[in-house]
Every structure is written in structure tokens, then in C-alpha cells.
Amino acid sequence: MTAPIEAAWAALEELTDPEIPVISLRELGILRDVRQGADGLEVVITPTYSGCPAMGQIEDDVKSTLANAGIAARVVTQLAPAWTTDWMSEEGKAKLHAYGIAPPHQTPAGSNVVRFIARPARAETVPCPLCGSANTVESSHFGSTACKALYKCLDCQEPFDYFKPY
Amino acid sequence: MKPAIDYLLHLADNALVLGQRNAEWCGHGPILEEDIALSNVSLDLIGQARLLYQLVASLKGGNCTEDRLAYFRDTHEFRNYTLLELPHHGPLSGYAQSSMDYGTTIVRNFLYSALMALLWEALEKSANADLAAIAGKSLKEVRYHLRHSRDWLVRLGDGTDESHARVQAALDHLFPYTQEFWAQSPAEAQAIAAGIGVDVTTLQADWDAIVDAALAEATLVRPPVGGYVTEGKQGIHSEHLGFLLAEMQSLARAHPNGSW
Ligand SMILES: [Zn+2]
Numbered sequence: 001m002t003a004p005i006e007a008a009w010a011a012l013e014e015l016t017d018p019e020i021p022v023i024s025l026r027e028l029g030i031l032r033d034v035r036q037g038a039d040g041l042e043v044v045i046t047p048t049y050s051g052c053p054a055m056g057q058i059e060d061d062v063k064s065t066l067a068n069a070g071i072a073a074r075v076v077t078q079l080a081p082a083w084t085t086d087w088m089s090e091e092g093k094a095k096l097h098a099y100g101i102a103p104p105h106q107t108p109a110g111s112n113v114v115r116f117i118a119r120p121a122r123a124e125t126v127p128c129p130l131c132g133s134a135n136t137v138e139s140s141h142f143g144s145t146a147c148k149a150l151y152k153c154l155d156c157q158e159p160f161d162y163f164k165p166y
Numbered sequence: 167m168k169p170a171i172d173y174l175l176h177l178a179d180n181a182l183v184l185g186q187r188n189a190e191w192c193g194h195g196p197i198l199e200e201d202i203a204l205s206n207v208s209l210d211l212i213g214q215a216r217l218l219y220q221l222v223a224s225l226k227g228g229n230c231t232e233d234r235l236a237y238f239r240d241t242h243e244f245r246n247y248t249l250l251e252l253p254h255h256g257p258l259s260g261y262a263q264s265s266m267d268y269g270t271t272i273v274r275n276f277l278y279s280a281l282m283a284l285l286w287e288a289l290e291k292s293a294n295a296d297l298a299a300i301a302g303k304s305l306k307e308v309r310y311h312l313r314h315s316r317d318w319l320v321r322l323g324d325g326t327d328e329s330h331a332r333v334q335a336a337l338d339h340l341f342p343y344t345q346e347f348w349a350q351s352p353a354e355a356q357a358i359a360a361g362i363g364v365d366v367t368t369l370q371a372d373w374d375a376i377v378d379a380a381l382a383e384a385t386l387v388r389p390p391v392g393g394y395v396t397e398g399k400q401g402i403h404s405e406h407l408g409f410l411l412a413e414m415q416s417l418a419r420a421h422p423n424g425s426w
Pocket residue numbers: 128129130131132133153154155156157158
């Protein structure tokens with residue numbers, strides 16, 4: 001890696017998700033690449049959900065952080081390959097868990113729509129991030145944001161968010 | 167380029183119009199969780215519409231923008247399925263606001279999501295790489311929309327006498343509108359010929375399987391279809407779209423180029 005690319009990675013490392021401030025954009029898999037393009041440095045980001053209101057904020061954060069660090073770079077938004085929770089780093093998942101959000105399972109490989117709906121019960125067990133119990137139940141497919149579902153622990157009785165596989 | 171634009175507008179308008187309809191529940195949901203769920207579904211749909219409008223704007227060039235496409239086209243220029251613009255109630259229920267029926271909302275979302283789960287998957291192979299990329303993202307989202315509406319369809323259909331009757335009535339009312347899915351428009355034919363679009367009739371058997379399995383679980387009866395086939399995707403709409411657009415577009419038209 002060349003010095004400007006390393007400097008950009010280092011500067012952007014401090015950026016966290018606007019709604020989950022414990023996890024960095026790199027750990028979330030939103031910050032995909034820093035590369036030398038034809039017209040200079042390019043920072044590649046991939047949006048999460050199409051309607052995620054945080055994406056505008058994230059792009060602004062990336063631009064202002066680069067500007068403050070004196071790094072001239074263009075921000076490139078890349079749709080394909082589509083962002084997936086499988087890109088989330090292990091350290092990122094551990095931070096989510098410590099923050100009280102159950103981290104996402106691996107996305108089911110190549111599952112068709114009919115199988116997706118059928119939903120194998122065992123694969124969907126989401127352990128409570130507070131007490132570790134597997135005795136949990138989904139209360140709503142959609143939590144405070146589109147990326148999360150709302151669960152309830154039947155042992156410690158606490159509600160919690162589950163970051164859905166995407 | 168023309169076939170791509172007409173087809174992309176059809177997909178975008180579907181997402182925007184249903185997103186706007188679902189958003190009417192924001193602050194009025196039957197329970198807090200459903201208020202939040204429908205708002206999240208709307209955000210996804212409006213996000214999908216934005217990506218598609220941005221793509222159309224880049225193909226058209228000039229001073230075309232996503233906002234221009236969403237806020238400054240009139241009823242006859244919209245290319246959405248008629249199903250998606252109907253209010254949240256049956257044909258003879260009076261005012262939209264006073265008689266919003268959640269069963270109608272759920273049935274509509276289920277019928278459309280079942281189609282789009284199949285269509286987005288097929289469109290991942292579109293010859294238009296940008297559309298294929300949007301399809302890949304949208305597929306991940308619509309699967310959750312389908313799961314959500316299907317669960318509620320089963321819960322309401324296999325629920326109380328009242329919930330069963332209401333969701334069956336909604337199904338009887340809305341199901342004939344799905345005929346429009348399978349009646350190919352000239353714009354669709356052109357897009358298919360160009361390798362951009364997908365012939366939805368090739369998805370019909372899978373759609374039937376998803377729908378029939380859910381209806382059986384929900385103890386609902388699949389209504390017969392027949393009669394007038396709507397042509398919303400060709401710009402011929404019901405009287406309801408004008409009111410929806412008036413509400414959605416009035417602010418942007420009162421303050422053109424405003425930003426905040
Ligand atoms: Zn617990």
C-alpha cells in the first residue's frame with residue numbers, strides 16, 4: 001500500500017455508524033476500498049439498505065473526515081456486489097454483541113424465495129446478547145431500523161435488537 | 167435507451183407509489199411494531215425508487231433528476247401497477263383516512279412482494295448492469311417484506327372471524343388487479359427484447375405456488391379472476407392515483423428546487 005492510501009484508511013478508521021456508534025464503517029463492510037483511480041485517490045463505499053437514512057450522513061462523514069485530514073479523494077458509491085452482513089468483521093460482530101445487539105447469522109447460501117419463507121427454525125435461533133439464553137422469540141421483523149429485528153428473551157425478559165442477515 | 171427508460175420507470179413507480187401508500191400508516195399503525203415495520207418497508211421501497219430514478223436521470227441526461235421524475239410528472243406519466251395506488255379499503259368504503267383497513271394493506275403487500283421476490287431475482291441477470299445491481303440489493307429487502315406480509319396474512323386469515331372476513335374481503339377486492347402483472351405492455355416487450363427486462367409470465371407458476379401455499383395456511387380462498395384488466399403500467403390509472411400524487415408532490419411543486 002502506498003502512503004496516501006494508508007493515510008486514508010487510518011483517517012477513516014475513526015468513523016462509526018451514525019446509529020450504532022460502537023462499530024466502524026470498515027468493520028460494518030460499508031467502507032470497501034481505498035484505491036488509486038485514474039483521477040486520483042478513490043474511497044469506495046457500498047450502501048446498506050436502499051432506504052437507510054444514515055447513508056447520506058455516512059457519505060458526508062467520509063468526505064469531511066478526508067477533507068479534515070487534508071486527503072484529496074473522490075467518494076465512489078458502489079452498488080454491486082450488494083452489501084451483505086457477511087462482510088461484517090468478527091471484531092465488529094463482537095462489538096455489536098457487547099453493545100447489546102445480537103450480531104447477524106451467516107446469510108443462507110443460494111436459498112430460493114420459497115425456502116427463505118419456510119424459515120428453518122434452528123437456523124433462526126438468536127441467542128440473547130444479555131444473558132446468552134437461546135430461549136428467545138421474535139416480536140417484530142422490523143426494529144428501530146430496517147436492518148434490525150426486535151426480539152425478546154424469555155429467560156431474562158429483556159427485549160433486544162437482532163441485526164438481520166442481509 | 168428508450169426501452170430501458172420506460173421499463174425502469176415502471177419498476178421505480180411501483181416502488182414509489184407503494185412506498186407512499188404504506189407510509190400513510192406512519193403514526194396510524196394498528197400497533198407500534200407494525201407502524202415501525204410499515205415505515206421501514208416504505209423506506210426500502212422509496213430507496214429502491216430513488217436508485218432507479220437516479221439511473222433513469224443519468225440515462226436521460228440534461229437537467230433530469232430523481233426529484234424531477236418523482237415530483238414533476240403527472241398521473242398519466244406514471245407507470246405503476248393500478249393495484250399499488252388503490253386506497254387501504256374496499257371499493258365502497260367512503261373516506262380513505264377514516265376507513266383504512268390493515269388487512270387490505272397486508273394483502274396488497276403480500277401479492278406485490280411475492281411477485282417482486284421472483285422478479286428482482288430474475289433481474290439480477292439483466293443486460294443492464296446498473297439494473298442488475300439494484301435488483302441484487304432490492305431482492306434482499308423484498309424477501310423481508312414478503313416474510314412480513316405473509317406472516318400477517320396467515321395471522322389475520324387464520325385468526326378471528328372478524329379478521330378472517332376482512333382479509334378475505336380484501337383478497338376478493340384486490341386479487342383481480344393481479345391480472346395486470348401478466349398482461350405484457352409494449353414497454354415490457356421492448357425491454358425483454360433488449361435483454362434488460364424479464365418476461366413475468368415465466369414467473370407466474372412460482373408466484374402461484376407462493377400465493378397458494380400462503381392462502382392455504384391462512385385458510386383463505388383464492389378468488390376467481392376475470393373482468394377488466396387494469397393498465398396502470400401503461401399510464402391508464404384509477405381515480406385514486408391523482409390524490410396520492412397531489413399529497414406527495416404538492417410540497418416540491420410549491421417550492422421548486424427547495425432544499426433543506
Ligand atoms: Zn436474556
